[in-house]
Amino acid sequence: MKTVRNGAFGAKTALLCGVAIFASASPAMAQDAGDASASAATQPAIIVTGTRQSDRSAADTVAPVDIVTGEELTNQADTDMSNLLRVAVPSFNVNTQPISDAATLVRPANLRGLSPDNTLVLVNGKRMHRAAVITFLGGGIADGSQGPDVSTIPTIAIKQLEVLRDGASSQYGSDAIAGVMNFIIKDAPEGGMVSAKWGSTYEGDGDNYQIGANIGVPLGDAGFFNISAEYGESDATSRSVQRDDAAALIAAGNTAVADPAQIWGQPNVNDDFKLFANFGVDLSPEIELYAFGNYAERNVDGGFFFRNPTNRAGVYAGPTVDPATGQPLAANAGGVPSVLVGDLSLDTAGDCPAGIPLTQGGGLIPDPTILAVVQASANCFSFVELFPGGFTPRFGGDLEDYSFAGGIRGQVLGGLDFDLSYRYGSNDVSFFIRNTINASLGPNTPTEFNPGGYRQQENLVNLDLGYEIPMGSGSVYVAAGAEYRKEKFTITPGDPASFALGPLAQPSVAYPVGQGFSTSSNGFGGFSDNAGGSSTEDNKAGYIDIEADLADALTLQAAVRYEDTKSFGNTTTWKVGALYKLSDALRLRGTYSTGFHVPTAGQANVINVTTQFSNGQLQDEGTFPLFSPAGVIVSDYVSDTANQGLGLARPTLGPEKSDSFTLGMAGDFGDVTFTLDYFNIKLKDRISRSSTISFPAALCYLAAREGVATACPADFANDPLPRTADLLAQLDTAGVIDRNDFTGFEDLTAFAFFNNAFDTRTQGIDFVANARIFPIPGGTTRATLAINYTKTKVLNADPTISAGRIRQLEENLPRWKGFLNLTHEQGRFRGLLRANYFGKFWEAHLDDDTLPIDAGSEITLDAELGYEVIDGLEIALGAQNFLDNYPESNPWAGIAGARYAVTSPFGFNGGSYYIRARFQW
Structure with a gap:
C-alpha cells in the first residue's frame, strides 16, 4: 500500500475510532434496533422518490422505482460507490477510465444509456451538487458531461437508494431525463456499525482497504443525530504490455526506456476520507427541524501517454538533417530524422546543430558524435540529455467536496404539508502533473506542475407545499412549490511555469517564430491567467404536482413545471401517468413526460487543453467557449464556405429537451414479485463536446480571409499545415489577433467546443423479479433477477460528428446487462452468490475508429460467505469475478500498451478477493 501523507491517516483514523468507541458505549440500544429492523422487513417498502406523498409504497407508483438497501451495497468486494452500483442497478454503467485526464478523478456513469448529467442525483430528496470535473475524454457517450460525484458518499451511511427509472424534469427540474437516483441517509437514533475490509486482485496488485463507522445518537425523546465516516486507500493496477515503439527503442540499445513505458490500469487513490452527518429533531408533534451534510477528500494519481524520445512533437521531434553535421537537409536530398536541439543563446542562429541525427540502432538512437557536441556546449540543449528514454507523465489531483442542507418541514393549518430548505454544495479539484516538462523552458523546466483547478459551487432554496383533498372513496394530493438555484464554476490559474511561453518558443531576432519547442506543462497545460475566473448560472422554477387515488384500483399523476434560466431562456415541462390494479x-402503469437539461456554467465557459492519441500520434486538443477569441475563429471557419471554410451550420449551445414514455406491469404473488417496464426517450439537441476540428486549418482560414501572408497550403484539408505557434505569431504581427488571448494554445492541433450537435432515441426494457425459494428449515433463501436492455440510435447528427463517434454513442455500452443474485441465511451463516451478465460492446480504441474492438459478452461471478462469530460480529470472505474473467484482448495492444479493451463495462482487473470484519448493534 502507498505511504499515507501528512499524518492524514492518524487524524482520520482517530475520528473513526472516536465514532466507534462512542457508539460502543451504548450497547443497550442493540436489541431495540434489531426488533425495529425485523418489523420493517415485513412491511411494504415505502419510497419518497417520484411521489410527493409520504406513505406511497414502491408497488403503488405510476413509474418504476428500484430500491437498493445499504446492506446490498456494503456486501460487496469493491470500495468505490460507482462500481458497487454497477452490479446493483442493471441500467447503470461505469468503466475504469484509465488515461482519461480529469475523468480519472471523477468517473462518468451512465443510467439507461444517457450522459451522466441526464440523471438527477438527490440526497435525502435534495438535489446533489455537481462535481467540478468536466469529462473531456468520456468515450463518446459522456464527452463533455458534468455530473455529481456519488463516490463522495460513504457506503456505510446509506439507508437505501431509490432509483426512479422515468423522466422527472417536471417534478424535480433540469437533468432528470434518464431518471433520478435518491440516496437516503441513515437516520436511526440508536445502534451503529464498525467495519474494516482489506482486499487485493488475483495478480497481486490493487491492494485496498477501508475502515468505517456509523453511530446513531438520540437527542432526547424527539430527535436524532446519525454520523458515518469511512477512510480507505487503493493501489494502482497494471494490465499493460510493452508498446511496440518502446520495445523497438530497447532493442536498438536505449536502456533508459521503462518496461512497460505506459501503464493501463486503475489509478492510485490515497487518503480517501468521507464523512456524512444527518440530524433531525421534532419542534412539535407536527414540525421537524432537520439538517445533513458531508465532507470528503481524496488524492488520485494515474498514468498518461508515453513520450517517445525520437518523435514527440515539440519536445524531441526535430527537422530532417544532414547525418554528418546535424544541419537542416531535406529528406529527398539525403536528410534523416533528428532529435530537436535548442539554441540557448537565442540571439544568434547556427550556434548549434538543428537536430541530432537519428542514425544508430536503425534510426532510433541519436548519433553519439553530434550528441556529444550538444552536451559539451553551454548554448546547446536537447531533452535527450534529461530524459534519454522519453518520459510518461503522471496526472492526478486533490479533490475536496462538502455540502450542508437544512430546513424545516411538517404540517400546519390542519393538513397543509410544507418543507422549506436550503442547500449549499462545493466540489473543488486541484490538478497536478509530474514527470513532465515545459519544453519551451529548456533545461530550466520544472518536472512537476500545478496546472490549476476547477471549482463548482451551488446554492439551492426550495419550498414544497402539499395538501390532501378527500374525494369520494379516494383522495387527491395537490403539491406545489418553488425553487431557486444558483451555480458558480471557477477556473483557478496554474503556476506560471505550467502555461509559460518559454525562451525556446518565444520569437527572437534569430528565431522570428521560436525554435519549435512546445509551451505549457506537457500532457495537461496549465490554465493561464486569462483563462481563470468564474461564471455563474441561475434557475428559477415553480411546479404543480397532483396525485389522485380516485378509486382503490386507479391512481393518476400529473405534473407541470416552469423554469427560467439566466442564460438559456425558459421552458415548461409536464408529465402524466397512471397505475391501474387489475x-x-x-x-399496469405508464407515463408520458417531457424533460430538459440546461448547459452548466462549466460547459458554457470552460477552457481546457489536453493531450490525446490520434492517428498514431499524440496531439494537443483544446476545448473553449464559442464566444472566446479562439471559439469565434473556429465558429467562422465551420460556418463559412469562403476561403476554405467548412460551410456547415454555425455551432450554438442551448438546452436539450426530451420526450419519453414508459409502459409496464408489476406483479406481487406473495413469495414472487416482478416488474416489467418498457421505456422510450427521444432526446433532442444533445449537449456534448464536439468532434475535433483542425485549429491550424481554422487559423489558415482566418489568414486567407484577412489577407495575411502565411505558409498555408491551398487545400487546408489535405495538405500539411504550418505550426499553430507560427500562425499565431504571423496573425498577431498583422494585427488580426492579440496573441495574449491565445496563451497556452500555441501547440494546439485540434479544437473542440460544446454545442447541440445531434439527437438520440434510447429505448429498452427493464425486468426485475424477486422470489423466496428453496425453503430450508431454519433458513431463508432469496433470489433476485434483474435484466436491462438499452438501445440508442443517433439521429440528425451534425456533419462535424464523426462516424466513429456515432458508433461509440450507439454501441460502446452493452445493450444487454443483468444479474442473478442468490442470498441464503442459515443460523449464524450468510451466503451470497451473484452472476453478472455484460453484453457485447464496441470500442474505438484510443477514440480512433480505425482501431475497432468488437468485444463479446461476458459472465462474471461474485461470492461472499459470512459467519457471525459472536452476537453482532461477523467475519466475511468474498471474491469478485472469482473465475478471473477478462474482457476482450486488445488486437492493437502494441500501439499504446493496453492489454485489454479499456472501456469494458466490468473493468479489466480480473478477479479480486477480500476479507471483512463488521460489528453492529
Missing part, C-alpha cells in the same frame, strides 16, 4: 396481485 387485481390485488397485478398492476
